[in-house]
Amino acid sequence: MNLALLFDEDFVTADRAVLTGRRLTHLHEVLKVAEGDLVPVGRVNGNIGSGRVLNLTASRADLRVELMETPPPPLPLTLILAMPRPKMFRRVLQTCATLGVKDLWLINSYKVEKSFWQTPWLSEEHLRENMTLGLEQARDTLLPTVNIRKLFKPFVEDELPALLKGKRALVAHPGTATPCPSYLEQPAVLCVGPEGGFTHYEVDKLEEAGCESVHLGARILRVETAVPVLVSRLFDACR
Numbered sequence: 001m002n003l004a005l006l007f008d009e010d011f012v013t014a015d016r017a018v019l020t021g022r023r024l025t026h027l028h029e030v031l032k033v034a035e036g037d038l039v040p041v042g043r044v045n046g047n048i049g050s051g052r053v054l055n056l057t058a059s060r061a062d063l064r065v066e067l068m069e070t071p072p073p074p075l076p077l078t079l080i081l082a083m084p085r086p087k088m089f090r091r092v093l094q095t096c097a098t099l100g101v102k103d104l105w106l107i108n109s110y111k112v113e114k115s116f117w118q119t120p121w122l123s124e125e126h127l128r129e130n131m132t133l134g135l136e137q138a139r140d141t142l143l144p145t146v147n148i149r150k151l152f153k154p155f156v157e158d159e160l161p162a163l164l165k166g167k168r169a170l171v172a173h174p175g176t177a178t179p180c181p182s183y184l185e186q187p188a189v190l191c192v193g194p195e196g197g198f199t200h201y202e203v204d205k206l207e208e209a210g211c212e213s214v215h216l217g218a219r220i221l222r223v224e225t226a227v228p229v230l231v232s233r234l235f236d237a238c239r
C-alpha cells in the first residue's frame with residue numbers, strides 16, 4: 001500500500017478521515033507509523049496528498065488530510081479481456097488497476113469456462129476491493145470501469161465497432177505475422193485472449209470489427225504476464 005485510498009465514508013469532515021481495518025493494520029504493521037507522522041493518501045477519483053496521524057489506537061487512525069496533487073494520468077487504453085480463471089482474474093484486475101487501465105471489458109470466448117462467470121470476485125464489492133489494492137500500489141485514485149459481456153458475438157458485432165472508433169485496435173494473438181507495435185501516440189483498444197487463446201473464428205470476428213492481430217514473439221505468455229508486457233510495450237510509462 002503506497003497510498004491509502006480514502007472513500008467518502010472514511011471522511012468525518014472535509015479534511016478529517018478515519019482509517020480502520022486493512023489500512024489501519026498496514027499503518028501499524030508495515031509502515032509502523034506514530035502519532036504526528038505523515039502517510040500518503042488519496043481520495044477515490046480525486047487528488048492525492050498526505051494525512052497527518054492525529055490519533056492512533058488499535059481500532060482506528062484519525063488523519064488530517066491534505067490532497068493537493070493530481071494522480072498519474074490514465075492510460076489511453078480500452079482493455080478487452082477474455083474472462084480469466086478466477087484465481088488469475090483477481091491478480092490481473094489488480095495489475096490492470098496498477099498499470100493505469102481505466103476501461104476494462106470482460107468478455108466471453110469459446111475457451112472461457114462457464115463456471116468462471118460464477119466467481120464471487122466479480123461482485124461489486126470484490127471488484128472494488130481488488131481495484132483499490134491495485135490503485136494503492138500505484139499511488140493512483142481513479143477507479144477503473146469494468147464492463148461485463150457474457151456473449152461474444154453480440155459484443156463484437158454490436159458494440160466493439162463503436163469502441164474502436166478513432167483508436168488503434170489490436171488483438172494479441174500468438175503466431176500471427178505482425179509484431180505488436182510500441183510507443184503508441186494514440187488511444188488504443190487491446191484484446192487479450194483466454195488461457196487457451198482465441199479461436200480462429202473469434203480472431204476473424206475481431207479482425208472484421210477492425211482489430212489487427214499482433215504477436216509478442218515466440219514465447220507464449222500467461223494472461224497475467226501478457227497484459228503488463230503488452231501495456232508497457234504500447235505505452236511507455238517513463239515518458
Ligand code: SAM
Pocket residue numbers: 171172173174175191192193194195196197198214215216217218219220221222223226
Ligand atoms: N495456446 C494459446 C494460443 O496460442 O493462443 C495461448 C494463449 S495465451 C496463454 C493467452 C493470451 O495471452 C493469448 O490469447 C494472447 O492474447 C496473449 N498472448 C500470450 N502470449 C502471446 C504472444 N506471444 N503473442 C501474442 N499474444 C500473446
